[in-house]
Ligand SMILES: Nc1ncnc2c1ncn2[C@@H]1O[C@H](COP(=O)(O)OP(=O)(O)O)[C@@H](O)[C@H]1O
């Protein structure tokens with residue numbers, strides 16, 4: 001079990017490093033792509049800045065507070081995207097018949113799919129989110145207790161795991177319908193955009209859905225309520241603010257189950 | 272224990288077909304039905320059958336890519352569908368239709384990546400690379416990205432890749448498809464040598480009888496998902512009574528050639544077609560004709576797998 005995990009990690013590193021080397025042979029293009037990612041994902045935040053040139057708060061949240069929400073969601077999404085961003089191409093591989101190849105190698109197909117075409121340029125998105133997040137932390141006027149400080153890495157780690165699980169479920173669905181990647185993206189990328197704003201601006205039904213169905217509020221919203229000391233519009237017990245690991249565990253279990261079931265029903269392609 | 276054991280294995284696919292405007296119909300395709308066979312360590316077995324017979328489906332089940340619908344199978348004592356990644360270390364696979372190498376990488380880098388993924392000991396890796404570079408003539412293509420290789424070059428690369436980690440069993444699914452005569456022949460030499468020198472068990476699918484003739488002492492024939500023959504090549508010819516064809520180009524058009532044991536089936540100007548039993552040698556026939564006629568050219572056509580199967584059915588009609 002531990003051995004298997006270690007050799008999977010090692011294989012991931014070997015494959016990812018190979019793709020990094022390939023991308024670095026075209027240094028200029030790599031630099032342009034990375035900076036491009038930084039700028040394009042940054043536009044989302046520019047939109048928020050523009051909005052705040054006219055208003056002082058949105059849904060009861062100041063600019064720094066929204067920057068904190070935005071940075072948290074974007075950072076977690078970015079990390080997950082870096083780790084397995086190309087898993088969404090599973091459907092394409094299935095259709096072309098090239099997924100078979102991953103099933104005859106002595107490394108789990110999941111690890112190979114995650115590492116496939118590993119794109120270091122995604123650091124552009126992560127850097128952009130990180131800059132906003134860091135600025136928010138500095139700009140926020142709050143009492144930094146140990147618990148609040150500890151909540152920040154907690155948010156990033158479990159938020160990333162939640163996105164990793166969602167990406168995996170989105171990919172696994174492609175074992176059933178190999179052209180579902182757009183739909184899956186709507187949930188992951190679309191969901192992360194929703195989570196960049198305070199839940200107070202959405203109808204309560206939507207917030208419930210984002211808590212109990214597609215549990216993205218556990219990524220940054222509930223941890224932020226704790227750090228920023230704000231009331232929960234759903235009025236759930238305060239323990240929910242620390243429940244990210246539970247959401248992450250449940251989603252990971254669901255993701256693993258979907259992936260396994262998908263592999264078992266995988267039928268290759270007739271030639 | 273046999274290295275490959277297959278007992279009553281079937282695999283079907285449910286496919287949806289469009290009917291009319293919006294209608295869809297479910298249909299079950301029985302790709303492989305009730306297969307029984309075993310392969311011993313060190314054997315080189317030809318697995319032959321027309322397109323769509325179920326060859327690739329069988330290979331995919333033997334690697335663990337596909338889970339059988341029913342039946343039991345083991346490879347090297349493991350159940351492929353549940354122990355797939357562990358089994359992968361002990362088998363090698365070559366798909367004629369698609370590469371297992373990395374499209375964007377030079378061949379050398381693909382091999383190096385496989386070395387790390389399979390954790391091949393350095394000494395073994397170096398020895399194998401030296402052997403394959405020489406026997407498969409890889410030296411001048413090692414630095415070429417896989418996508419720029421010709422089909423024959425890519426196939427050589429793929430075969431080396433499948434053998435780098437010293438697998439006990441190698442499956443080759445149509446390795447000669449699309450190759451020219453020279454590539455085919457050097458590939459066959461290499462496979463024969465690998466089987467003999469390394470004791471690797473080889474299961475080779477093809478729809479080219481010549482591959483089998485030159486490589487395999489044992490042949491299994493699959494047709495419409497069922498194993499219809501399992502035995503020696505001679506046995507197949509005897510059973511199928513397929514006939515080989517001798518094409519004779521005479522210097523001038525003439526009467527149909529008459530020679531013992533051969534039937535002249537077609538005459539077109541100076542060219543004549545004679546058929547003779549596949550299990551007899553062509554040499555006496557050729558000698559006899561060359562002695563009595565003015566011959567410009569001669570060639571021999573092997574029976575196609577379709578012919579052999581057709582003959583088998585007409586000779587030994589099966590029920591159902
Ligand atoms: N993934 C699949 N989905 C549906 N039908 C398939 C699939 N794979 C194979 N088949 C069907 O099963 C039969 C056997 O196919 P295959 O094993 O590829 O034959 P061969 O390799 O002998 O040409 C064919 O009728 C083929 O259409």
Ligand SMILES: [Mg+2]
Pocket residue numbers: 271323326327328444445
């Ligand atoms: Mg095939």
